[in-house]
Every structure is written in C-alpha cells, then in structure tokens.
Amino acid sequence: MTQPETSTRQRIVEAANRLFYREGIRAVSVDAVAEEAGITKRSLYYHFKSKDDLVAAYLDHRDQPNLDAYSRWFAEAEGDVSNRIAAIFEKLAGRAERPGWKGCGFLRTSAELANLPGHPALKRGAAHKKRIEDWLASMLREAGRPAPETVARQIALLLDGSFAAAMLHRDASYFRTAGAAARALAS
Template structure:
C-alpha cells in the first residue's frame, strides 16, 4: 500500500475511533465518517469493505496501545506487586474522571454487538482482553511464582471489567478505586501463599 493510502487509512481509523468511542459503533454511520475525514464514501469503502471491518480496525488499533499503557502503569508503580496491581485501577479511575471518558471501548463495542458473536470486532475485543490477562498472569507469575497466577489474573480482570461497568453506570470513578483495593487484597493473599513480594 502506498504511503498516501496508508495515511488515508490511518486518518479513517483515527476519526472513526473518536466517533465510535464517543457515540457508539451503531450510532455512527459511514456517511458521517466519510464527511469527517473529507472523503467520498467510495474512497472510504476502498479502504474498508464494510462498516464491520472498520469497527474491527478501530479495536485492533487500540489493542497494542492499551496493553502498553497497562504495562507502563504497572512497571512505573513503586511497591509490592499488590501495589502495582492496585495502581492499574487508580490510573483507570483518573482516566474515568475526564469529561470525555466513556468506559472501555472494547466492552462497549461488544455490548453493542451482543447479538453478533462472530463479528470481527467481537473477536478483536476477545483477543485484546485475553492478551491483557495473559500479560498480567505472566507479570504475577514472575513476581509470585507458584501463586496460581492464571487464576489470580482472571480474578483481577473480572474486577477490572466490573469496575469499568460500575464506573460508567454510576458515573463514579470511586468504583475503580474500590475494585483496585479488592484486587490488591487478592494479590496480597497470593503473596502470603507464595512467600513472594
């Protein structure tokens, strides 16, 4: 793909990402996206065969940056592994205080497409959530060998996804912080079991 074609594709995805995140994937039409990017619909469909493909690209483009952000928050946090896990939730709570915060784009998209389990965006969201869980399990295993890191990572992810839902429902980032304290409690219990810290 030529550089200008790549640039155009990136502009389409970046614009669609903002619109989808703010308004939802079903509420935003291809006409609106084409208008915002200042392209014809024909050009838009040249780059994306369908709106479904564009929705999937939106989530695929968010996969690596979101995971990298979690990794950075974890690594930069001082203290024990429990402190590091809790810091993920504190950082999410801080993000949730922004006026443009609309929750987890992956979860919101899956909820909108709940009647379409085979949708490429649902698959992209599943892959992302699994990658975050796998990264967390590996980080926990490195710090707490023998502590059941896979189960612990899944428990933390359940708290995180629940916190996304509660914070969005109640418009209260305090739910993120409460979930973070619960996650830290689970990790501290695992630290005691494994003898790590």
C-alpha cells in the same frame, strides 16, 4: 501500499476511533466517518470492505495502546506486584474522572454487538481482554505469586466490572474499590 493510501487509511481509523468511542458504533454511520476523515464514502470503502471491517480496525487501533498504558502504569508504580496492579486501577479512576470518558471501548462495542456472535469486532474484543489477562498472569508469575492464571482472571473480572460500574454510575470510585480488591488478590 503506497504512503498516501496508508495515510488515508490511518485517517479513517482515527476518525472512526473518535466517533465510535464518543457516540457508539451503531450511532455512527459510514458517511459520518468519511466526513470526519475528510474523504468520500467511496474512498472509505476502498480501504474497508464494510462497516464491520472498520469497527474491527477501530478496536485493533485501541488494542496495543491500551496494553502499553497498563504496562507503563505498572512499571511506573512503586512497591510489589499487588501495589503495581492496584496502580492500574488508580490510573483508570483518573481517566474515568475526565469529562469525555465513555468507559471501555471494547466492552461497549461488545455490548452493541452481543446478538452477533461471529462479528469480527467481538473476536477482537475477546482477544484484547485475553491479552490483558495473560499479561497480568505473567506479572504475577514473575513475582512468584501462587495460581497466577486464576488470580489474573479474577483481576480481569475486577477490571471489567469496574469499567461497567464506573460507566453506569458515573463514579470513578468503583475503580479504586476494585483496585483494593485486586491488591488483596495479588498479595
């Protein structure tokens, strides 16, 4: 692929990221993404076979940056593994207090596609959530905590639950409450 094609594809994915996160995947048309990217619909379909492929690329675009943020917040925090995991929840609370915060793009997309179990975006969402769980287990394992896989799964449930509750109630304190529970689990 030549550089201009890569640039156009990236512009499309970035436009989709802005629109899908802000408005939801079903509310945003392919025409709107093309317009936001400054291209024609035909050009969009040159890079993506379908809107489903574009939605999957949107989640792929969010995957590594989210994992990197968790890892960075964990590394920057002080204290033992339990304090470092709680710091992730504190950072998420700070993000949830921002006006444009709309929750977890993976969970929101999964909710919109719940009736389409084979959709590629659902597979991307499940893989992302599993990577977070596996990363948490590795941090707990490195710290010598017992049952790291079980505790990581419990913390992952706290993460997803706090995303849902904070979004539903528009209250970032759910992250802080879940962070205190995660700290206790990881101790």
